[in-house]
Amino acid sequence: MFASYLKQVEHCAVCGEAWGHIRADDAPPWLTILIVGHILVPPAIAVEAWELWPGWVSMTLWPALALALSLLILPRAKGLFIAAIWKTRAPGSEQSNP
Ligand SMILES: [Zn+2]
Incomplete structure (x- = not known):
């Protein structure tokens, strides 16, 4: 599964x-x-x-939030681009199309 x-x-x-x-x-x-x-920069600047x-709270909180959000979004972003490449029939690979 995972x-x-x-x-x-x-x-x-x-x-x-x-x-x-x-790819x-x-x-x-x-x-x-x-x-x-x-998502993070506007509230960070405001807060x-x-x-x-x-200061140590800021130095811990914002990077931790950035890391957590990045880990959450990255696989979904990859899925989105792979789906877009597949849907548009772009080659999306190192090899040229047959
Ligand atoms: Zn299927």
Whole structure:
């Protein structure tokens, strides 16, 4: 079930469609950084302007939230790009199309 965190399955368990050859490359991390940044930076700037807590809390809280959100979003972003590559019939692999 949860064989790998980021490695996509070779084939669909239902219909056998091949997924293993599709490469999303740098797109999933790019989207993850974009989303995590837009979620965390505005509240961080807003909260830090008030100086509600000591500096070590900020130095722990924001990176921990960024890490947790990134780990949550990254595999979903990869799935999204693999699905988009598959749907648009883009090659999405190192080999040229036959
Ligand atoms: Zn399928």
